[in-house]
Amino acid sequence: MPLCCGLVKIVRTADRAAQLCGGLRANGPVVLVPTLGALHAGHVALMLRARKLARKDGNVVVSIFVNPTQFGPKEDFARYPRTFARDRKLCAEAGVDVIFHPEVEEIYPEGFSTYVDEERVSLPLCGKSRPGHFRGVCTVVLKLFNIIGPDVAVFGEKDFQQLAVIRRMVRDLNVPVKIVGMPTVREGDGLALSSRNAFLSAEERAQAPVLRHALLMARDTLYKKPAELTRMVKREIGRARLARVDYVETLDAETLEGPTARTRELVIACAVFFGRTRLIDNIRRKVSEK
Numbered sequence: 001m002p003l004c005c006g007l008v009k010i011v012r013t014a015d016r017a018a019q020l021c022g023g024l025r026a027n028g029p030v031v032l033v034p035t036l037g038a039l040h041a042g043h044v045a046l047m048l049r050a051r052k053l054a055r056k057d058g059n060v061v062v063s064i065f066v067n068p069t070q071f072g073p074k075e076d077f078a079r080y081p082r083t084f085a086r087d088r089k090l091c092a093e094a095g096v097d098v099i100f101h102p103e104v105e106e107i108y109p110e111g112f113s114t115y116v117d118e119e120r121v122s123l124p125l126c127g128k129s130r131p132g133h134f135r136g137v138c139t140v141v142l143k144l145f146n147i148i149g150p151d152v153a154v155f156g157e158k159d160f161q162q163l164a165v166i167r168r169m170v171r172d173l174n175v176p177v178k179i180v181g182m183p184t185v186r187e188g189d190g191l192a193l194s195s196r197n198a199f200l201s202a203e204e205r206a207q208a209p210v211l212r213h214a215l216l217m218a219r220d221t222l223y224k225k226p227a228e229l230t231r232m233v234k235r236e237i238g239r240a241r242l243a244r245v246d247y248v249e250t251l252d253a254e255t256l257e258g259p260t261a262r263t264r265e266l267v268i269a270c271a272v273f274f275g276r277t278r279l280i281d282n283i284r285r286k287v288s289e290k
């Protein structure tokens, strides 16, 4: 039997999750929100959207799983925050029906040897600076889709490239799940909410909104070539003493490749280190006339 918290069922094994969610489909849509846990208001916005999409009779499933295969060997898997008691409360308040919270061995049993590699959209940006990251993301997300069998899955635009990679995977592999994107939720000063913000020192936290300010400046400036927008963002971020730019790139928002004459919308994406903490953000900009 699943454990119950308020009205939220907590399931720890893939078999039980598949059995439970398979049964729930008769009631209405099953809507999945995959997360690493350490939930914040950004995740809550996704869960509330999922609640609406599931309607009254459907079911919202949140997965909470710190997925080791998407972390590089020198990354923060071990220190990634794990706050299950608090997460469970937030899920209950957001009207979530089921939490799938497996152990690592449940998802990656002894001898696990099959991975999903998207080979195009995942190449630039985070794909370049975090080799293997999207392979881990695609593999775990496809596994979650296969276990839960959702009709719809909700992802945030904060991880713009992740959303694009998952959309591509779903299209290419005929995965019968509708993907819904949600706008980024921010602090009052513009910093995108992230579980990693908790690692910032007071001084780093004070400087972190520079990502948003630099991207807004690039979005709102008069016509500039993509390379000029990139330079502008790098220069602005460089003004923050503690910021170390990992990448800034201006790409075609649909293909995530270099802009061409056919590009209608640009995405300016950046990743910036504050100490060991890596923050990402992005903004879109229509291609304007000269």
Ligand code: PAJ
Binding pocket: 034, 035, 036, 037, 041, 042, 043, 045, 046, 065, 067, 070, 137, 140, 141, 154, 155, 156, 157, 158, 159, 162, 182, 183, 184, 185, 186, 192, 193, 194
């Ligand atoms: P995680 O970082 O926990 O994010 C879970 C979902 O919340 C993602 O779709 C992400 O884009 C969204 N999200 C995070 N911060 C947000 C914000 N400030 N506003 C709106 N949405 C936000 O992304 C992952 O986990 C993992 O890679 C996962 C997809 C679960 C696979 O392991």
